[in-house]
Amino acid sequence: MSAVDQPESKSAQPFDTVKSVNTDEVVTVSPPGQAAPLTESYSNASYIRRRRWQNFGWALLYMAPALFLFAAFVFWPFFQSIYLSFFITDQAGQTVRFNDVQYYSRILNLDGSGRTEYLQSIWVTVLFSLMVVPLGIVTSVALAMLATAKVKIIGVFRTIFTSSVAISVASASVIWALIYNPSIKATTWLVDALHLKTQGLLLDASTALPAVAFMTIWTALGFNFIITLSGIQAIPQDLYESSKIDGANGWNSFRYITLPLLTPTLLFLFIISTISCFQAFTQFNVLIANEGPNGSTNVMVFQLFTAFFKDTRYGFASAIAVVLFMVVLVLTLVQYRLLDRKVHYQ
Amino acid sequence: MSDESTKRLSRRKFVALTGGALVASGILAACGDNTATTAPASTTAAASATTAAGTSTTAAASATTAAAGATTAAAGATTAAAAPAPTVTPYPTVAQAAGTTKITFWHGFTGFNAGVLQQIVNKYNTSQTKYYVQTVSNSNYDDTIAKFRTSLAGGDLPNVVQIYDIGTQAMIDTKKIIPVQDFITKDNQQALLDDLEPAVASYYTVNKVMYSMPLNSSTPVMYYNKAAFKEVGLDPNKPPTTFSGVLDAAKKLVKKDASGKITRGGMDFTIYGWIMEQEHAEQGALLAEPDNGRSGTRANKLVFNGEAGQNYLNFLKSILDQGLGRTWGRASGTTNGTTLNAGFTRGETGIIFESIANLRAYISGAASAGNGVDVGVAPLPKPDNAPGGVIIGGASIWITTQGDANSQAGAWDFVKFTAQPEQQAFFASNTGYYPTRKASYNEQSMKDALTKYPQFQVAIDQLHNTKPSPATAGAVFGSFSGSRQNVEAAMENFLTGKAASAKAALDDAAKKENDRLDEYNSTVK
Numbered sequence: 028m029s030a031v032d033q034p035e036s037k038s039a040q041p042f043d044t045v046k047s048v049n050t051d052e053v054v055t056v057s058p059p060g061q062a063a064p065l066t067e068s069y070s071n072a073s074y075i076r077r078r079r080w081q082n083f084g085w086a087l088l089y090m091a092p093a094l095f096l097f098a099a100f101v102f103w104p105f106f107q108s109i110y111l112s113f114f115i116t117d118q119a120g121q122t123v124r125f126n127d128v129q130y131y132s133r134i135l136n137l138d139g140s141g142r143t144e145y146l147q148s149i150w151v152t153v154l155f156s157l158m159v160v161p162l163g164i165v166t167s168v169a170l171a172m173l174a175t176a177k178v179k180i181i182g183v184f185r186t187i188f189t190s191s192v193a194i195s196v197a198s199a200s201v202i203w204a205l206i207y208n209p210s211i212k213a214t215t216w217l218v219d220a221l222h223l224k225t226q227g228l229l230l231d232a233s234t235a236l237p238a239v240a241f242m243t244i245w246t247a248l249g250f251n252f253i254i255t256l257s258g259i260q261a262i263p264q265d266l267y268e269s270s271k272i273d274g275a276n277g278w279n280s281f282r283y284i285t286l287p288l289l290t291p292t293l294l295f296l297f298i299i300s301t302i303s304c305f306q307a308f309t310q311f312n313v314l315i316a317n318e319g320p321n322g323s324t325n326v327m328v329f330q331l332f333t334a335f336f337k338d339t340r341y342g343f344a345s346a347i348a349v350v351l352f353m354v355v356l357v358l359t360l361v362q363y364r365l366l367d368r369k370v371h372y373q
Numbered sequence: 374m375s376d377e378s379t380k381r382l383s384r385r386k387f388v389a390l391t392g393g394a395l396v397a398s399g400i401l402a403a404c405g406d407n408t409a410t411t412a413p414a415s416t417t418a419a420a421s422a423t424t425a426a427g428t429s430t431t432a433a434a435s436a437t438t439a440a441a442g443a444t445t446a447a448a449g450a451t452t453a454a455a456a457p458a459p460t461v462t463p464y465p466t467v468a469q470a471a472g473t474t475k476i477t478f479w480h481g482f483t484g485f486n487a488g489v490l491q492q493i494v495n496k497y498n499t500s501q502t503k504y505y506v507q508t509v510s511n512s513n514y515d516d517t518i519a520k521f522r523t524s525l526a527g528g529d530l531p532n533v534v535q536i537y538d539i540g541t542q543a544m545i546d547t548k549k550i551i552p553v554q555d556f557i558t559k560d561n562q563q564a565l566l567d568d569l570e571p572a573v574a575s576y577y578t579v580n581k582v583m584y585s586m587p588l589n590s591s592t593p594v595m596y597y598n599k600a601a602f603k604e605v606g607l608d609p610n611k612p613p614t615t616f617s618g619v620l621d622a623a624k625k626l627v628k629k630d631a632s633g634k635i636t637r638g639g640m641d642f643t644i645y646g647w648i649m650e651q652e653h654a655e656q657g658a659l660l661a662e663p664d665n666g667r668s669g670t671r672a673n674k675l676v677f678n679g680e681a682g683q684n685y686l687n688f689l690k691s692i693l694d695q696g697l698g699r700t701w702g703r704a705s706g707t708t709n710g711t712t713l714n715a716g717f718t719r720g721e722t723g724i725i726f727e728s729i730a731n732l733r734a735y736i737s738g739a740a741s742a743g744n745g746v747d748v749g750v751a752p753l754p755k756p757d758n759a760p761g762g763v764i765i766g767g768a769s770i771w772i773t774t775q776g777d778a779n780s781q782a783g784a785w786d787f788v789k790f791t792a793q794p795e796q797q798a799f800f801a802s803n804t805g806y807y808p809t810r811k812a813s814y815n816e817q818s819m820k821d822a823l824t825k826y827p828q829f830q831v832a833i834d835q836l837h838n839t840k841p842s843p844a845t846a847g848a849v850f851g852s853f854s855g856s857r858q859n860v861e862a863a864m865e866n867f868l869t870g871k872a873a874s875a876k877a878a879l880d881d882a883a884k885k886e887n888d889r890l891d892e893y894n895s896t897v898k
Contacts, residue, residue, distance in 0.1 A: 117896040119525035210712045230702040317705045336519045338855035
């Protein structure tokens, strides 16, 4: 048997047993116990094809509830919004007339209007991810390493490091809105130290995005920490023991054992964090609630939200959504292709 | 080889699957949050999910959650700033009596104002036996009109809905509303119409048709700290009335510490599109052509980039440039408005421009801050030699085409009730909005309120001194509700120095907004 067929014949196995329980017809084909010789004798092309269709039918039946939900709440809206992005709508969301790809050329500044704010919004989103993702992962790895220390009340520290996972982004944003609020004066020292002309970190074009990014790192830390810690704990101890015998110090065992074996986890975190950065909205809406000083925090989802709820341009909002989707898709594929080579699967 | 490759594949698959599952659970979590926070918002989330796409479904869902969160935050902050404002707990509703027809009423109030409104509704529900009004609070005006719009397609509209001033043209264009003028004519209520405050009536009258019944109306005024005026030798009874007068006063009022940092702003402000619109009225300038969209021809060109807007922007810029005060950012920012309010009540700023509806919150806030702030109110300052005049702000209630003739009659009956002098006096004296009826001033509750808060009279005089014209009637155009944010962005671009001049900043915003208005106008027949 070829390598290609292997997974398929493997996956066929569970359905065989299911079939023999559920239908009369199949029971005659493969009675339990005699399945192997029968399959062997019938292994001609048409039989295998029939079996595959049957399996597919069963698979479809079992997946139906999930597929239905996906179709209703993901696929249909998805295709609907691709459709809408080519139309101008009225405020009730009914299409009024075909708009060609004009919304797309406006977003990408291909229509010669010189309006760069939408491209800039993509750039702000990228910038935001660049601030949040690397720093978030480095911090979580550092904390996870600390949390593997063999000290007495390590459980308490692990709980502390994890705690932010229990706080929703919305509540965290409210907390940070207060911290950054100039009348609370908690961050006035920083405003003074940076010699800002404005009154608060969120009011200055140069600090607004980093301030939101910092808050986002804090919020995501709990989740990142749990994933990283479990990744570290999954590394077999005997590797460390044998490295110790070979005379490796703490740094070496981290550099040559922990880090390489953690790469699958880190790849996962990297992709998930990037996607969540591109979809980030809550913190922007709660902390700032507009495009930010000089448009410095005008991320794509906020742009989308504005177009949809404030401007009632549903077609335009859909076009932004499609562009966002494409950007995330391409980025994820690129990350996967580039980084997967560096990932060590044990 | 094959063994290893399948293993590798399954690892990859595992990573991908876990990722997918987490994203999915994220979506669910967001949705769960959403329904938990505000029931009404979930309708919008569902509607947005159908229109916004794949990845963005998550975004849209979390968007509403966030919006809900933001408003809660803002509401929380407001109450904090307003300090001991009377009970914030929602006012209890009365039960629906058997045999009454239910009238659904969406409004944008929360907290204290929602309680005052509920008392009026309760009074209506117990005063007659035919109808029962059920209120649904939608966090704020923006959410209310957003929810109304997303419900247009589904057809599940309320019978009565409160919509803010700038949603007027958009509401007319939905074609799902019945002008109150129709009911007024049918019901022989011309007397009611004649007794409405003229400025208020003219705002909600488009091309000679009165479309909605004003419920709560306000205008901006200048608030100033009389104690600080006295302290620096300014006459607290002669507050400045012009931009140059304000600048002179601010020079005396401003206080700085050793490092040159402002500790008391002469005049502090938020970047607020509403005040910008008001300054147009003060100078007799239009925001939209022709005639602010009021003369029967739909507004088709926005002209807020003229002299009037530049005058106001240059005034704000000189406050910053001369170090006379601070800006707390755009008014739409989550905590910026409350920062301004808190600063004023704590005596950290001498002068602010804000709505008269905030009067009571400032007085009680100043009392609880205990810094001796004496709240003074003066007409909104304007450039020297400008004719003056303000535009009514606030909200009105609309009757929709929802339900049968009986429900619509009930909706009108309720709307009429809220416009009675007694109800208007009750609402005004408890909140700080103007009564919409002239007769309300004869009510005892209103007289008492005016004795207790004499500052209120200044705002009433300002309103009565405004000469009716298209400029002071305010603009109506379909894309108004989304336009303030672009105007505010332009104002900020100039104040931060990103735009070279006030004209350049406003020209850019006008270009964007005209583009949007053209598109809007092309979608209505």
